[in-house]
Amino acid sequence: MKRSESLFAIPDFSLSPRIDQVGAEERASRFTKRSIKKESKLNGLKLVLNMIDLTTLEGKDTEGKVRQLCYKAMHPHDAVPGIPTVAAICVYPSMVKVAKKTLGDSGIKVASVVTAFPSGQAPRDVKIRDTKFAVNEGADEVDMVISRGKFHAGDYNFVFDEIAAIKEACGDARLKVILETGELGTFDKVRRASDIAMQAGADFIKTSTGKIQPAATMPVTLVMLEAIRDFYYKTGRMVGMKPAGGISKSKLALHYLVMVKEVLGEDWLNNHWFRFGASSLANDVLMQIVKEKTGVYQAANYFSVD
Amino acid sequence: MEKTIKKSSLSISANGIEKKTSSKRLEVLKTYKIYIGGQFPRTESGRYYIVRNAAGTQLANVCLSSRKDFRDAVLAARGALSGWSGKAAFNRGQILYRMAEMLEGRKAQFIEELMQQDSTKAKAEKEVNLAIDRLIYYAGWCDKFQQLFSSVNPVATSHFNFSVPEPTGVVSIIAPQADSLLGLVSVIAPVIIGGNTCVVLASELKPLCAVTFAEVINSSDMPGGVINILTGKPGELASWFVDHMDVNATIYCESNSDIQKMMREKSAINVKRIVFYDKVKWNTNEGQSPYFIMDTQEIKTTWHPIENIAGSGAGY
Incomplete structure (x- = not known):
């Protein structure tokens, strides 16, 4: 089967592989046993910082807050030279324009959540308009949520069509699909949704x-x-991964990098293919970088507010 | 056989039948662990050292804490700071009083431990009694030192100007080596009643009472993280105690001049307070004073604008 054909041959998703939960948990816990020290730790920390989607997704977000976050993205900690910027800023569609303007030509991407984030409970035409609005405002990447209700009801075609429709609305913007694994329940369903x-x-x-x-x-x-x-083995097409929420410590982030390297390989170890969705992780990484460079444990009040 | 029944226990023989054997009971020994954030973990390093008395008898295996244990303890202390300093001073005093009550109830155990570590019965009793009294002493000061050290200052402009002491923050303490219980209590109490939280390194050669004291703290309504107690070597940990950026003051109770010099230098990194108690005799009245409280307090001065009271004839 040629590559182009395989993309159109839609499989029966109810036949997605079943996941051995105990095995997956055991395997994941092994990645936390690797020891990463000194030079490689410093490089790992810099890579983590460079993979962060610095995020603010709150009802109380203001343009000022977004501008402040953009500044932090461009200047994580000017006191120490040679620190990379984060990968992207992640905001609501209404904040895309101000983020895009503030970031200018810094090379930092603007990601926007769309499709009635976070519930996704809206008609499809609303979701498509939401997406087009974000893209027209200048979003480089859009983060959509899947319809978990339809998924649980077994309406996989609906979920598939919706993602395909949003992908079409994205144009050149890269599409991230949020599965909301906390609402899916089992690893089998996570695999199927993936x-x-x-x-x-x-x-x-x-x-x-x-x-x-x-x-x-x-x-x-x-x-x-x-x-x-x-x-990837089936189609030859690379897909990126973004764990988001709950990753706030550098050590945990380094464990994730180990996992990416050992499951997917080094091709995925850059911010084009792997991201962390986080806000407080950035400061912890910065504190660890300064700790590695100076040998002195750091205090949060010497770093910018996140 | 009837007579030995009290000492006997059941065991199972090779053919699976229970049989009675007489044996001496194995004593259950306490594992001396460290105290971080209201928990009793072992050191993350997995290291230990052996504590002996003067006769060379092994008393216990004690955690040889590492810099990472200290790091974790500072994290716990920083986390506990806002809650602890936000409590009413009177309430902090009550909690300290409760600690004294708990210590009183476990007096015998502390006396025994002190005697294991080469104290005599009379001396040990005196030390424990003094430690209890010292907690009561500082419990009383808890809601009183502020009045004593605050002031209303005369200023030339129409401002109400006043100064009050406030806790400096997280304090790292290397406790006295000799008075292993009294010294520990005497340095911890003035620090915490002022609203600070602390990380303490117990006496290296006599750490038993410090760990048992942690059990007293743990049953005294003291929030986890306010007092954290490590065991280990000052020579190894002193530099970490003083150069951690999230520590606001360091107290050192020995006269090692190399360590004192190092502390003076390293404290400059975040201008933390350095306090040396190397000449204090903890078992005398010299060992307790409200001025010990002030060693880890910052004075905050407020300029509050007011109308010219005399001129306006305001009614108060």
Whole structure:
């Protein structure tokens, strides 16, 4: 079967592989046993910082807050030279314009959540307009949520068609598909939703909105990474991964990098293919970088507010 | 056989039949662990050292804490700071009083531990009694030192100008080596009643009472993280105690001049307070004073604009 054909041959998603939950959890816990020290730790930390989608998704967001976040994205910690910027800023569609303007030609992307984030409970034409609005405002990337209700009801075609429709509305913007794994319940369903999203054209699959607990965990990310691997072997197309929510410590972030390297390989170890959706992670990473450079444990009040 | 029944226990023989054997009961020994954030973990390093008395008898295996234990403890102390300093001073005093009550109830255990560590019965009793009294002493000061050290200052402009002491924040303490219980209590109490939280390194050679004291703290309504107690070597940990950016003051109770010099230098990194108590005799009245409280307080001065009271004839 040729590559182009395989994309159109839509499989029966109810036949997605079943996941061994105990096995996945055990495998994920092994990644936390690797020891990363000194030079490699410093490089790992810089890579983590460079993979962060610095996020503010709150009802109380103001343009001032978004501008402040953009400044932090461009200047994470000027006191120490050689620190990379984050990958992107993640905001609501109404804030895309101000973010885009503030970031200018810094190279930092603007991502916008769309499709009635975080619930996704809106008619399709509203979701498409939401997406087009964000893209027209200048969003480089859009993060959509899947219709979890339809998914649970077994209406996989609806979910597939919706993702495909949003992908079409995105144009050149890259599409991240949020599965909201905390609402899916089982690893089997996470795997199935991952398969649907990738088959429908997702550029990234993303664990969570950050509004539901549990958000990203290592086992659930492992299940999604393996889905990406299998999809790559089947179609030759790379898909990115974005765990979001609940990753606030550098050490945990480094464990994720180990997992990406050992499941997908080094091709995924850059911010084109892997992202962290986080807000407080950035400051912790900065504190660890300064700790590595100076040998002195750091205090939060010497770093900018996030 | 009837007579030995009290000492006997059941065990199972090779053919699976229970049989009675007489054996001496194995004593259950306490594992001396460290105290971080209201929990009793072992050191993350997995290291330990052996504590002996003067005769060379092994008393216990004690955690040899690492810099990472200290890091975790500072995190716990910083987390507990706002809650603790936000409590009413009177309430903090009550909690300290409760600690004294708990200590009183476990007096015998502390006396025994002190005697294991080469104290005599009379000396040990005196030390424990003094430690209890010292907690009561500082419990009383808790809601009184502010009045004593605050002031209303005369200024030339129409401002109501006043100064009050406020806690400096997280305090790292290297406790006295000799008075292993009294010294520990005497340095912790003035720090925490002022609203600070602390990380304490117990006496290296006599750490038993410090760990048992942590159990007293843990049953005294003291929020987790306000007092954190580590065991280990000052020589190894002193530099971490003083150069952590999230520590606001360091107290050192020995006269090692190399360590004192190092502390003076490293404290400059975030201009933290350095306090040396190397000449204090903790078992005398010299060992307690409200001025010990002020060593870890910052004076905040407020300029509050007012109308010219005399001129306007305001009615108060």
